[in-house]
Amino acid sequence: MLTALTIFVLLAGIVLWNLMIIVPMRQACVLERFGNFRRVLEPGFHIVVPFLDKVAYRHEIREQVFDIPAQLCITRDNIQVAVDGVVYLKVMDAKRASYGIGNYQLASINLAQTTMRSEIGKLTLSDTFYERDKLNDSIVREIDEASDPWGIKVMRYEIKNISPSDQVVHTLEKQMEAEREKRADITLAMAQKESKILISEGHRQEAINISEGEKQKRINEAQGRASEIKILAEASAEGLQQVAHAIKQPGGDMAVKMRLVEDFIGRVGEVMKGADVSVLPTDLAHIKGLLSALNQNLPLTQNSGK
Template sequence: MFAFTILILFIGFILYKLLLIVPMREVHVIERLGKFRTVLEPGFHFLIPFFDRVAYRHDTREQVLDVPPQSCISKDNIQLEVDGLVYLKVMDGKLASYGIEDYRLAAVNLAQTTMRSEIGKLSLSETFSERERLNEAIVREIDKASNPWGIKMLRYEIKNISPSRHVIHTLEKQMEAERRKRAEITLASAEKAAMINLSQGERQEAINISEGQKQKRINEAKGTAQEIAIVANAQAQAMSLVAQALAADGGNEAMNMQLKEQFIEQIGQVIAQADIAVVPTELAKIEGFFEGMEQVADSVKGAKV
């Protein structure tokens, strides 16, 4: 019974060594007597017991490796703490087994050195604004170096870029100064615009006043011209009527009489208002003399009729 049990266990051990099932997500590297034989893909396989053995197992799925934080110096001599993630995949099981001792550790270390080199080419502001380009540059450099390892670098993502506390304090002061500068520029622009608007308003006001004064003078000139024209027309009409009256019978006598009356009336006003008379006062009685003469003439004419 004991020997039968030993036989069963031995047969089970032989079958375990003979049969190999490779899972879907893996590839197995087989060595025969210590020498590479083949890479087995997922599925059912037979091995030669005690000659063939599974030397390496590799996961063919995409792997994510964490890159620890490290100190980097930017182009403008700013110290930064940068960490990230590496995404890679095993493409060749043989190279991943014999091309390098530990491709995971090598990929992480290569990502760190490449990241330090790439960040050294950029200024602090560029590391934040051009993160996508920085990721692509790191992937490109790592992919070139990882070809002999049988892995494919799919992408690299920077998680955090952390300046030192002193740099953060300096940046805060710089941002505050920049905000104050922008505020002063905005105020200066507003004052400039206000002064421009005020000067334009004053200019327009002066133009309006001058236009109003110009129009006023034009209107006054037109009014004066119209007044002169009306007076001239009136004088012309008066002269025409006088000429018509003079042309009629007795016109000259009437005109002479009118002039005499006006002369005598004005002389009387002058003498009445003046303190010193340079003309004899008896001249003021001339008007009465002429009136008497007219009455006599009228009476004579009446008698003749």
């Protein structure tokens, strides 16, 4: 009786063990009956038919990351580089991931390598360094489109390293050094150009300022000369008016004649004093007559004044 009871308990335990299935939260299970797809078991507790149903596949439904081994790629400018990366996948359909492909993980890695070689071949070496984001997006798009029948989705792809050969690195260093020297020369040339422009602008402004100063100086001098001429003219006019007024007075005409004679005699004396030979005016007789007339008219004027 004890042995039979023990056997019964064991059989009942086995039946119960095969009757209940607990699926963890991070997994999705594919259930088969007689080798045919039955359904996908979501996370939780499930009851199945013992010995008829079995879990054929268990898939990780969390996002998974796979390392892409380094491989040699040829860029568009025929430069060989070693490229590696990582790909992030997630199982979206457990049924297609089980029956759509034998090993979606290996297939995804190989597809990522193939797509990476193809995309690297479309870019030059410099583009692969500067356009990593664009390259990653292109690889994700290509892999995601190809892996859709497998029931997985490529979340993202990241290139870890792009490693040219030592010879290429040496060439790139020389190129970058030449580029730096070129930029330095351009900067120096631009600085010299700006300096010359500023100096020429300074000379131009200086010439403008000097010309403006000369112009103002001439204007001031002209205005000063004009004022001087005006003052002299006014003084001369006033003096002539006074002379004319004096001439109109009694004895004024004789005073003018006397003044003219005195000036004439003074001028003749200066000429004779500076001459090396004796100089006598040709109109000496006229002078004598003029003096005689003055002597004759002078008393008459005085008498008439009295």
